[in-house]
Amino acid sequence: MFDNLTSRLSGVIKSLRGEARLTESNIQAAMREVRMALLEADVALPVIKDFIERVKQKAIGREVMESLSPGQAxxxxxHQELMAIMGGEKADLNLNTVPPAVILMAGLQGAGKTTxxxxxxxxxxDNKKKKVMLVSCDIYRPAAxxxxxxxxxxxxxxxxPVKVGQQPAAICVAALDYARKHHHDIIIVDTAGRLGIDQAMMDEITELxxxxxxxxxxxxxxxxxxxxxxxxAKAFADALPLTGVILTKLDGDARGGAALSxxxxxxxxxxxxxxxEKLTGLEPFYPDRMASRILGMGDVLGLIEEAQRSADQKEAEKLMKKMKSGKGFDLDDFKMQFQQMKKMGGMSAMLDKLPHQLTQAAQNMKVDDKIINRTEGIINAMTREERAKPELIKASRKRRIAVGSGVSVQExxxxxxxxEQARKMMKMVNKGGMAKMMRAVKGMLPQMR
Structure with a gap:
């Protein structure tokens, strides 16, 4: 996500190295590059114009603290202006009403409304502990x-359930009555979409x-x-009293123009x-975190939250006990770390939230989900005894494991x-050697040479 925009903006920052302060001249040159980067990212022209103007006004003549370079300033x-164009503060769902609270989903066919x-x-x-009922008013597509x-x-x-021949309005009236009687907190209503905006669709959803x-x-x-x-989005906003937007397939959008516009x-x-695609793949939108990701700073808070959501509590506690004792960390535990990574959306999802420099380093090492799967395959080809006692794995066992997992003995x-590096790192954590542990981290990731 945002790879090109992040790289271009990083280049702009580097171009200011050696400058003593931010001036009208060097800001003008930097803003030309930023404008090109935003155009390439498919950001709407009015947004670019407003964004550039605001950055120029705030940056020109700004005093640079001794601890900062002009690029950092x-x-x-x-960062401040990227946050501003994306909304500034996080916008929460408003559920402050007498139950059942109704959430109406609008949008074109294929945008991902039903999912x-x-x-x-x-x-x-999961997060609000609500009793939820889903209702479909898309009578034109039984598959939906x-x-x-x-x-x-x-x-x-x-x-x-929807009865054959029921119209959307009748479905909604019946669903609302059912939800009240059965004490649902929230009803989510999935409406019909079209391949393009048409009056019939707008009339129907306006009625609902x-x-x-x-x-x-x-x-x-x-x-x-x-x-x-x-x-x-603008056409729907003009026709309906929208309260917010869900931006789907953001992980597949390398440009990021929609998020910024x-x-x-x-x-x-x-x-x-x-x-x-997974059902946990919906995240609240934080403008400050997204601005940090665009500028190559990553979203470490988001990564930690995802890890907490995906973590198997029992397995995590078992691993912590092993770390405290300094004993017993084996290849099954090692494999569990990679399985945890996959639960969090795989390597690509993790890299997307890491700072840009770390992402580039991982890409240079060719770290990806295929290699993680291959690593799991090698461990799965071992016996239970070998996974528990890796020191048993000598030459003949290595050859058998290589054949069983379809890799070379070198892998x-x-x-x-x-x-072994991971096991040493566990011991360092137990002994409080955090600096040593951080130096060992880079050796943990599986890589191809």
């Missing part, structure tokens, strides 16, 4: 109704909005559409982003070397 201004409805239900159940029913069962939400009086009307839009996503163009905050040796 400019980063501070750019986002299921993901949002899971987020509300079936999909939402399946998602309901997967996330632990109730599903309101008046009927349901939703506390939240969320527009779901595909980030990979770039400028089209922003234009579509949609708030400025529509005036509606981005409340969630879809970042993976088996490399894995065992990485395991």
């Amino acid at each position: 400019l980063v501070g201004v750019v 986002s409805s299921g993901k949002l239900a899971k987020w509300l159940i 109704i079936d999909q939402l029913e399946l998602l309901s069962s997967q996330v632990g939400a109730d599903f309101f 909005e008046v009927l349901l009086k939703p506390i939240e009307t969320l527009f779901v839009v595909d980030a990979m559409q770039g400028q089209d996503a922003v234009n579509t 949609v708030r400025h163009v529509t005036g509606k905050p981005i409340k969630f982003t879809g970042v993976a 088996v040796n490399r894995l065992l070397s990485q395991f």
Whole structure:
């Protein structure tokens, strides 16, 4: 995500090295590069114009603290303004109403409305401990109704059944009555979409909005559409009293234009982003964290939160006991670390939240999910005894493991070397040697040579 924009902005910062202060001249040159970077990222022109003007006004003549370089000072201004165009503060869901709170999902066909409805239900159940019911008003696509029913069962939400021939308005009235009687906290209503904006669709969803009086009307839009996503969002914002936006497929959008444009163009905050296909792949949107990611600083807080959500508590406690005792860290524990990484969305999802320099280093080492899978395969080819006592693995065993996992003996040796580094790191943590541990971290990651 944002790879090109991040690289271009990093280049702008480097260009200011050697400058004593921020001046109109060097800011002008830097802003030309920033403008080009934003154009390439498919950011809307009005957004670029406003952004550049605000950065110039705040940066020119700014006093640079002794501890900062002009480049670092400019980063501070750019970070502040990136936050501003994406909304400034995090916008929370408004659930402050007499239950059931109604959330109406709007958007074009293919944007990810139905999947986002299921993901949002899971987020509300897991994070807000709410009793949620999902309702489909997409009577034109029976497959969408079936999909939402399946998602309901997967996330632990109730599903309101739709009768053949029922119209959207009748479905909503019946669902609302059912939810009141069965004490649901929240109803999420998935509406029909079209391949393009048409009057019939807008009339139908406007009728549902008046009927349901939703506390939240969320527009779901595909980030990979770039400028089209922003234009579509504006059309819906003009027709409906939207309260927020869900930006889907953000992990697949290398440019990032929609994330930077949609708030400025529509005036509606981005409340969630879809970042993976799995049902946990919906994240609250933090403008400050996204600005940090764009500037190559990563989102370490987001990474920690994801680790906490994905962690197997029992396994984590078992590993902590081993670390405290300084004994028993074996290849099964080592494999568990990679499985944990996969639960968090894999290596690509983790790298996306790391600072840009670390991401580049990992890419240079060719660290990816295929190599992690191969590492797991090597460990799976070992016997239970070998995983518990790696010192047993000598030449003949290495050859058998290599054949069993379809790799070379050199790769088996490399894995065992990485395991030893990880084991040493565990001992360092136990002894309080954090500085030594950090030096050992780079040796833990599986890599190809």
